[in-house]
């Protein structure tokens with residue numbers, strides 16, 4: 001071995017030791033991540049029996065509440081001491097798709113039981129692929145959150161579409177979300193048609209059922225059932241929790257038999273800084289009535305732990321001067337408000353006190369500039 005080779009070997013050993021020190025689970029997770037790249041064989045998913053058909057006058061395949069007495073839709077992480085029976089254990093990836101505002105993020109949060117995806121009543125606020133992991137005794141459900149599919153107008157739009165299609169091709173189950181309070185439309189037909197070529201099992205999720213009466217729901221379920229040959233159709237309300245557990249059961253039923261893909265203490269793969277950035281962006285979007293959602297990006301520049309407080313320095317990027325004034329508001333009142341709301345959310349996420357330093361900056365045309373997009377994490 002040459003001196004150069006010896007040095008390289010030592011460098012590699014040092015790097016591995018550092019990695020292990022800073023994140024002892026990394027090696028295990030790394031191995032698990034490899035599984036996501038596998039050409040996921042659809043083993044049991046396609047052959048799994050359909051969910052029990054209810055007595056309701058609904059199309060076949062619609063899944064009625066399996067257990068009416070189920071208390072809550074929160075799930076505890078499986079205890080470490082639980083022996084995993086890998087012969088019946090299922091693990092895999094699922095994602096929710098659907099038109100903007102269909103309730104995908106809210107549903108992801110309801111299933112994982114922690115605020116990991118970003119919700120807002122403005123369409124198109126979900127940008128990052130955020131994985132939430134639901135650990136149950138005999139299954140592990142990895143939820144991938146994607147933005148919607150759109151006619152791209154900018155480089156960002158194209159990247160987002162690529163991301164969506166890439167995600168669709170990697171998951172085991174796709175749940176198309178149809179809001180119960182809106183009629184089935186062209187967007188729903190477009191998304192359903194996109195499913196034909198995919199290897200994943202496709203189910204329909206009729207969301208926000210708390211907003212409609214039974215007759216409207218029945219009509220919506222029938223309309224949805226005509227769109228595609230869904231493996232199951234599940235009506236849910238992420239807000240009331242109605243049928244959220246049933247939906248989890250259905251998703252899990254369609255996962256392949258597989259050992260766990262992640263250690264049982266992992267809730268999301270998204271780094272803390274990205275989650276914090278998303279919470280700030282969500283706060284900044286509140287009450288904005290124009291096209292601003294597409295133009296705001298947040299980058300958490302630095303996080304410093306000082307005693308019991310974590311200091312967070314973040315930049316809020318907009319594209320134009322006029323947008324900057326909107327975000328800041330009269331005499332800075334709006335930005336102050338954004339900071340207060342974001343701080344409360346972040347403190348809840350981190351479970352400790354934070355000091356938040358927010359700056360609004362202009363990054364001209366960032367949605368069209370590859371360098372800026374990279375910097376902002378796209």
Ligand SMILES: Nc1nc2c(ncn2[C@@H]2O[C@H](COP(=O)(O)OP(=O)(O)OP(=O)(O)O)[C@@H](O)[C@H]2O)c(=O)[nH]1
Nearest residue numbers: 101102103104105106120123124125126208238239
């Ligand atoms: N009443 C009711 N409202 C819901 C429910 N699920 C979501 N919402 C509301 O619908 C709006 C959109 O929800 P999101 O979860 O952000 O929708 P999304 O599909 O992720 O939206 P995009 O990120 O735009 O694709 C929010 O205001 C939610 O609070 C539900 O089950 N019941």
